[in-house]
Amino acid sequence: MTTENAPASMYRTTEGLGVWEHKGKVAAVGIGHSPTTRRWDGTPENTMGANSIIALRRAIEDAGVSPDQIDGLVLDPVTTTGAHWPEGQPIPMDVVNAFNPTDDPLDGIAKLSAEWILKNMPELTNVKFTMYGLGCMSHAIVVAAQAVGEGRTHTCLVLKSWHNLEGRYNQSGISAADTVPGTFALSPGRTLWGAPGSYGTALQFAEYCRKYGKSHDMMAPFMANSRRNGLLFPEGYWAQHRPEQLTAEDYLNARWIAKPASLFDNDIPIMVSGAYLFTTAERAKDMKQKPVYILNHASSRGAQRSILPTLDEVEAETASTGRKIYEGAGITADDLSFENMYDGFSLFHQFHLEGLRYRGMQNGDALDFYQTDISIEGPNPVLPSGGNIGSGRSRFWMHTDCIQQIQGRAGARQITGVKPEIGVSGGPMPMGGNFTVWSASPG
Amino acid sequence: MVKQGVVPDELTKPFWDAANQGRLEMQNCSACNRLQNPPLPACSQCKSGEHLEWKEMSGRGKIYNYGVVYDCPVKLLQQEQPFNLVVITLDDDPGIQMYSHLPGTPVDEVPVGAAVQVIFEDTANGQKVPEWRVVA
Structure with missing residues (x-):
């Protein structure tokens, strides 16, 4: 079976498309995560491929379906955090051959094909649909939701x-x-002038602070809140390996990477896999977990005029994204119980919030909002997942949290100041990402 | 600050050749009358490559924004940390940006909005690269 990249037509990238034609007809019913580690330890058990199998099997078990009922698989084949297999470095064949390999020995170690998964999960006997959602979990979710909505697959990992x-x-x-x-x-991006990864975001943040009279230290409550929520996320890196609360003092004293972006404004790259099981709303009614319905997915494909996006360009794009999110879901900002937009780098989360007009926010309001009660106990929870700042770079904690919050399965992280009925998650970047609206009811 | 050497390729050779001759040139779509940077195989507006040309700039600009790099991924520049990394906009078209280390300006004392003038510096392999200085 050949696996293709999802066509552009599967993404809802423009305003004016109306309510998503499959609104409320697709549901998430299972979640699975692998353990986290900082880096690969060289063993077969700790490969990215092994983690993938763990996450998928846990999602299947969580949903309470038998593996032969699964007929679809959507994944991102690119798995690098920024680390590429060094040119000329021998590939450890004992690790490769600990699994059922494909023709590419790095498959399962530093990249991932649908073929590798199917070869190493023989219990998936009825998968007829595979597709790549290239980018991150936010892409894969969009592709899987659209595929289930269109009837290409009915029970999809x-x-x-x-x-x-x-x-x-x-x-x-x-x-x-x-x-x-x-x-x-x-x-x-990485140029002759030596820009670190967070440099572009740092400059947008600097312009934001100049325009609205804000400062980097106003980020401290957001950072502490994110780490606090992350430490309540047992699947996350910081909770599993370094259960240290981040204080405002820690944050303000951190070394700079690309001032005004400091060490903690950058998420920590880790090894981890995450998986969900999607199915039709009809089928989800009788399943083990409470279904969480997808009301819409929307995508942003912003393009800057020159080298770096200006603040004006960023704000125009995130406002458009917010309008697309609400239009396709047939809701307004007032309907959101909570938000889980992307945060790695932390210094752009405010663009997502303001684009959503979350709790009535306008451009320039978010850092003042961070000085109020943004906790999971309050009426205005910000990033209850803790995001990538709170749990390491997975780009999926926010999706998991939306599902768990609405199911009432977020444990110590469960929001209590507002009833979790509709949440939104997605990213990564303000100028380009994919976003999903999750709901307790099909709408 | 000596940057990594540059090996001009087909797309960017006119830019680098002009730099070696002390001129700043930008890619321009004559059909759209629109500059673009970085250089691309086609105009980002009309999507055609047929009308792309290289146009000499005045060499004057403004400081639009900046950050200070403390943890640089480029090995050759790490010994210079921390350093300014500035975004310049061209007076010829303020929508067009270029990077600069802003030689002569102390770290984190960058005057946003100030006028700047292009200069040309040697990279590690002798290829000239445009840089910018604050105009006194």
Whole structure:
């Protein structure tokens, strides 16, 4: 079976499309996560492929379905956190052959195909539909929701996995080379001038602070809230390995990476896999877990004029994203119980919040909002998942949390100041991402 | 600050050749009368590559925004940390941005909005690269 990338037509990228044609007809009914680790330890048991199998089997078990009932699989084949297999470094064949390999020995270690999953999960005997949602879990969710809505698959696994290897983030390869190609030297990202990953976001934040009279230290309550929520997320990295609360003092004293972005404004790359099981709303009625219905998915494909997005460009894009989210779901900002928009880098979460007009927010309001009660106990919870800042870079904690909150299964993280009926999650970037509206009822 | 050497490729060779001759040139779509940076195989507006040309700029600009890099991924620049990393907008078209280390300006003392003038510096392999200085 050949697996293709999802066509652009599966993403809802423009305003004016009306209510999503499959609103309330697709539901999440199962969740599974692997354990987290900081990096691959070199063993077969700790490979990204092994983590993927753990997460998928846990999602199947959580949903209470038998594996032969599953007929679809959507995943992101790109699994790097920024770490690529070093050129010329031998691939450990004992690890490769501990599984049923494909033709590519790095499959299951530093990349992931649907073929590898199906070869190593023989219990999935009836998968007829596979597709790649290239990017992150937010992409895969959109593709799976659309595929179930269209009837291409009825009981579909959704998977995102990450591998992280030895070495510092993005410091090998071309960053260590004596020369670079001319096009690379002028590219917007890692360039001749040495911009770190968070530099672009740092500049948008700096412009935001100048325009609205805000400051970096106003982020401290948000950061502490995110870590607190993350420590209440037992599946997350910080809860599992470093259960340390982040104080305002810790945050304000952290070293800079690209001022005004400090160490804690960057999420920590980890190894982890996450999986969900989606099915039709009709089938979900009789399943083990309370169904969480998808009211809409929307995508942002913003493009800046030149090297870096300006604040005006970012704010226009996130406002458009907010309108698309509500239009397709047939709701308004007042209907949101909580939000779980992306946060890694932390310094752009306010763009997502303001674009949503969450709790009536306008541009420039979010950092003042962070000084109020944004806790899970209050009426205005911000990022109850803790996001990637609270649990490490998975780009799926926010989706998991939306499902768990609405099911009432968020444990110590369960929001109590507001009834969790409708939540929104997604990302990654304000200028480009995918977003999902989750609901306790089909609408 | 000596940057990594640059090996011009087909898309960007006119830019780098002009830099070696002390000129700042930008890609321009003559059909749209629109500049663009970074260079692309086609105009980002009309999506055609047929009318792309290289146009000489005045070499004047403004400081739009900046950050200070303390943890740089590029090995050659790590010994220079911390350093300014500035975004310049061109007076010819303020929608067009370029990076600069802003030589001569102390770290984190960048005057946002100030006028700047292009200069040309050697990279590690001798290829010239546009840089910018604050105009006194």
